[in-house]
Amino acid sequence: xxxxxxxxxxxxxxAARPELVEVRGLKVYFPIRSGIFQQEVGTVKAIxxxxxxxxxxxxxxxxxxxxxxxxxxxxxxxxxxxxxxGTVKFDGIDLATLKPDKLRKMRRRMQIIFQDPYGxxxxxxxxxxxxxxxxxxxxLARGQDRRDRIAxxxxxVGLDPKYISRYPHEFSGGQRQRIGVARALxxxxxxxxxxxxxxxxxxxxxAQVLNLLTDLRNQLGLTYLFIAHDLSVxxxxxxxxxxxxxxxxxxxxxxxxxxxxxxxxxxRALLSAxxxxxxxxxxxxxxxVLQGDVPSPVNPPSGCRFHTRCWLYERLGQPxxxxxxxxxxxxxAADHGAACHFAAKALESDxxxxxxxxxxxxxxxxxAALRSIRPEDGGIDSEExxxxxxxxxxxxxxxVSDVLEAxxxxxxxxxxxxxGRTGGADGSPDGSSGPDDTTGDAGGTTRPx
Numbered sequence: 001x002x003x004x005x006x007x008x009x010x011x012x013x014x015a016a017r018p019e020l021v022e023v024r025g026l027k028v029y030f031p032i033r034s035g036i037f038q039q040e041v042g043t044v045k046a047i048x049x050x051x052x053x054x055x056x057x058x059x060x061x062x063x064x065x066x067x068x069x070x071x072x073x074x075x076x077x078x079x080x081x082x083x084x085x086g087t088v089k090f091d092g093i094d095l096a097t098l099k100p101d102k103l104r105k106m107r108r109r110m111q112i113i114f115q116d117p118y119g120x121x122x123x124x125x126x127x128x129x130x131x132x133x134x135x136x137x138x139x140l141a142r143g144q145d146r147r148d149r150i151a152x153x154x155x156x157v158g159l160d161p162k163y164i165s166r167y168p169h170e171f172s173g174g175q176r177q178r179i180g181v182a183r184a185l186x187x188x189x190x191x192x193x194x195x196x197x198x199x200x201x202x203x204x205x206x207a208q209v210l211n212l213l214t215d216l217r218n219q220l221g222l223t224y225l226f227i228a229h230d231l232s233v234x235x236x237x238x239x240x241x242x243x244x245x246x247x248x249x250x251x252x253x254x255x256x257x258x259x260x261x262x263x264x265x266x267x268r269a270l271l272s273a274x275x276x277x278x279x280x281x282x283x284x285x286x287x288x289v290l291q292g293d294v295p296s297p298v299n300p301p302s303g304c305r306f307h308t309r310c311w312l313y314e315r316l317g318q319p320x321x322x323x324x325x326x327x328x329x330x331x332x333a334a335d336h337g338a339a340c341h342f343a344a345k346a347l348e349s350d351x352x353x354x355x356x357x358x359x360x361x362x363x364x365x366x367x368a369a370l371r372s373i374r375p376e377d378g379g380i381d382s383e384e385x386x387x388x389x390x391x392x393x394x395x396x397x398x399x400v401s402d403v404l405e406a407x408x409x410x411x412x413x414x415x416x417x418x419x420g421r422t423g424g425a426d427g428s429p430d431g432s433s434g435p436d437d438t439t440g441d442a443g444g445t446t447r448p449x
Contacts, residue, residue, distance in 0.1 A: 020191055020223050021054040021077060025086035028072050032298065045297045046072045048247040049086070051329070054191070059217065059224040061238030061255070063231060063270070065294060068244045070227045071115070074193040077225060078110045079103065090191070108138050111184040115196040117176035121168040127154070127179055128164035134186045153182040157212060174205035181212065185220075194226045198233065210237055231274050235259060240335065243267050246305040247297055249329065253336030261347055263330075263338030265312040268352035286351045302326075304341070312346055 027049055032042040047069045054060045062070050075081040077088055079095045088095050090110060098106060111134075114120035121130055131150050135141055141149050151161035157178040168176055177197060184192055194213065198206040214237060216222060228234050234241055235255040242252040243266065251264040262268050269288040276282045290309045295301055307313045307322040321341050329337035332347070340346060 018055050019053040020056045020091055021225075022089040022092075023050060023052050023077065023086070024089075026050050026073070026076060026083055026088060027085035028069075028076050028081060029084040042298050045247050045300060047076065048297075048300070050244075050247075050249045052242060052249060052252060054223060054225060056190075056223055057217075057221055058239040059226050059237055061234035061241040062225060062227045062244060063229065063234050063241065064244035064250075066229075067294060067297070069247045069297075070244055071195050073244070074112065074195050074225055074227055078107070078112060078191075078193055080112065104137075108187045109189055110191040110193070111187065111189040112193040112195060113177075113180050113184050113197045116200055117173050117180060118168075118200070120180055121176055123168055126165050126167055127159075127171075130168075130179060131183050131186050134183065138187055140187065149186070153185055156185065156216070157182045158208075172205075173201050174208060177201060177205075177209055178212065181209075181216075185216070188220075189222070191223045191225075194224055196227050196229070199229060206233070213237065231259075231270060243270065246295060246300055248305050249339060250306065251338040251340075252329065253333070253338075257333060257336045261332075262352070263332045263336070263343040263346050264306075264340045265310050265346055265351075266306050267338070268346065268349070269311070270352075272352035288352055304339075311351065312340075312342060312349070316342060316345065 026047055027045070028047040030044040030046060031040045032044060033039060034041045050073070052060070062073065064070055072081060076083050077090075079088070079098075083096060090106065093106070095103070095106070125133075128147075128150050131153055132146060135146060135149060147164075150164060154161045154163065159175065159178055159182070163171075168179070171179065177200075180197070197213070198209050201209065210233065213224070213226075217224060224237075226234065226237055238255055240253060241255045241258055243250045243258075243264065245266050251258060251262065251267045258267060259271065262271060265288075269290050272285065272288040276285065288311055290311075292309055295305070295308060301308050301323075303321070303323040303325055304310070304313075304327055310322070313319070313322050319341070325341065327339045327341050329339050330341075330343050331337050332343060338346070
């Protein structure tokens with residue numbers, strides 16, 4: 001008989017804490033200095049108070065325009081960028097309180113894949129040295145075990161271990177990004193920040209890297225923060241999606257809910273810019289063209305950051321609440337929230353959404369052509385015209401038949417000239433243009449007279 005073993009305090013705490021990363025009130029400001037003494041004359045509010053969490057084993061996609069603070073957020077989560085205010089907790093531990101030696105040990109559990117596969121690798125280091133650097137830093141392996149580990153990492157990301165002595169300039173962009181992924185996996189992390197890992201790659205290579213990241217997440221149980229511009233890519237790989245605008249979280253939720261019924265006007269504007277591979281849906285969809293430029297993060301607008309470009313703000317008559325009150329994330333559904341005072345009004349709108357008709361659509365002859373031949377539409381087959389056309393056609397057919405029979409009788413062969421044809425191009429019923437012709441004008445060979 002076996003007795004149940006009670007879980008230890010660490011495993012019990014981990015099971016009770018589904019969130020691996022918790023962000024509360026995070027702010028990252030950059031000083032603007034000027035003058036001889038480099039005095040601070042202002043601040044760039046790259047991140048201005050955001051709250052979210054990333055659960056174990058999930059992928060949180062982060063999208064937004066350039067300069068909205070996506071990359072700064074990713075770097076702040078692993079303390080590559082110091083926070084001005086707020087807390088970032090990794091597995092319940094506040095990263096801001098860790099001393100350098102403890103922070104170095106914590107970095108083994110969290111890594112980053114940089115955006116530029118060309119600039120993120122040292123051109124003077126071989127692939128083996130690049131991947132071995134984090135292994136040596138954390139003293140994970142030595143000697144033959146170290147070499148075997150590097151070879152295994154190259155195999156995992158789909159590269160030949162023979163490339164271990166090559167330099168970065170000998171690889172393509174996709175291969176360099178795979179080397180970056182191998183370097184991030186070298187210390188066996190739990191959490192990886194993917195800072196636009198496919199934006200500098202071709203479309204075919206993007207699919208390969210995305211499939212690689214997805215397979216690694218499923219095989220190794222990784223947790224991702226996936227930063228990107230492409231909404232379709234984010235929907236493909238993410239379990240939840242967060243939309244950023246000017247240092248704030250505008251909307252967060254599951255991709256299916258957000259893409260079907262977005263609750264923030266900015267999210268709808270982004271979705272309206274995504275092409276739909278269906279001409280009918282594309283024609284029915286209401287596009288949103290945002291006016292003006294993104295405001296400066298040095299002096300962001302008061303109230304809602306998006307109200308200076310918001311189409312819903314104009315449609316509702318420019319409510320004062322949008323200009324004066326910074327909206328929190330209002331819950332719309334399970335795991336779905338939007339930072340908009342009038343999110344309910346946005347949900348009622350069809351702006352940016354391509355609605356598909358449920359009625360069957362006939363493919364083939366255009367509707368305009370069908371109307372021209374329908375009797376009920378007064379087409380050429382209407383009742384009055386149909387009778388007249390049928391009678392005339394029948395009479396003409398009888399006349400042609402009589403002429404052909406007469407020609408056969410005169411010829412004495414019993415076989416009409418130009419068999420299988422109804423007449424020549426010059427109007428002769430037997431398809432010939434003269435007694436000496438051997439070929440009819442309408443095509444086909446005739447018997448010489």
